[in-house]
Amino acid sequence: MICRLCDTDNLKFYYSQGNSNQYKFYKCKTCGLVNYDLAGGLDQEKYGGKYITPALEKHKQNLTQRATFEFIRQHIDITGRALDIGCGNGKLLLLLRDSGWDVTGMELLESYAKKIIEDYKIEIIIADFLQYCFDNHKYDLVLLKHVLEHLPDPILTMTKLNNLLKDGGYLIMEFPNIESLEFKFKRLLSRVGLYRKKYRAGYKPGHCNEFSKDAFKYLLNLTGFDLIIWELYSNKAGSSKLFTKLNIGSKARVLVKKK
Numbered sequence: 001m002i003c004r005l006c007d008t009d010n011l012k013f014y015y016s017q018g019n020s021n022q023y024k025f026y027k028c029k030t031c032g033l034v035n036y037d038l039a040g041g042l043d044q045e046k047y048g049g050k051y052i053t054p055a056l057e058k059h060k061q062n063l064t065q066r067a068t069f070e071f072i073r074q075h076i077d078i079t080g081r082a083l084d085i086g087c088g089n090g091k092l093l094l095l096l097r098d099s100g101w102d103v104t105g106m107e108l109l110e111s112y113a114k115k116i117i118e119d120y121k122i123e124i125i126i127a128d129f130l131q132y133c134f135d136n137h138k139y140d141l142v143l144l145k146h147v148l149e150h151l152p153d154p155i156l157t158m159t160k161l162n163n164l165l166k167d168g169g170y171l172i173m174e175f176p177n178i179e180s181l182e183f184k185f186k187r188l189l190s191r192v193g194l195y196r197k198k199y200r201a202g203y204k205p206g207h208c209n210e211f212s213k214d215a216f217k218y219l220l221n222l223t224g225f226d227l228i229i230w231e232l233y234s235n236k237a238g239s240s241k242l243f244t245k246l247n248i249g250s251k252a253r254v255l256v257k258k259k
Ligand SMILES: [Zn+2]
Pocket: 003, 004, 005, 006, 007, 008, 028, 029, 030, 031, 032, 033
């Protein structure tokens, strides 16, 4: 197997998933990327679900989008054109529009997209990001939340994002941090036999690649971005603010800038 980020074969077995450990993940000793062996098969259909209206402020889905919005407010002092790739129910687009951004969404689920267009008159492109041919419109801000880890080719993904941005444009991404304390602890418990996850029948992984800060920086260097902010957060109720403050959540929220 060859690492999907740095193209070397410097991979070592890292951990497995599945009730008979049939899904294997390999960590690259050169760049740090954790590569899932795609020969095991992927399941990316499991992420749909019921459409939650953006008006339900206290719903977990809307709270996580508001957290992203607060991050933008805190760190970006411009407004302009924003594109949210994988925009879900459109909550973040609404918050951005209300604060002066000109917004467009992209969503694979047609039912979600139609609902946002109908209820809020926001432009939503119904398409797969990697397959879609964008016109010459350039954006000041692009958002990609919990998408990167699902796409097999991270370099192609970031190159396409780079082309979408104006010079000096911002990209905000969220993805799991595979070297977070939480995941490290689980891997340790699993190695010594104290933790064994039960997988539902028919389970297959949905993530092709898992990133750490090192692997992500390696990717940015290859694709023309600077890392401005790397913060960790947790969605777990109650602990979220504390975890963000202590920077020990299991998910990364990053601000990067096109060179
Ligand atoms: Zn590598």
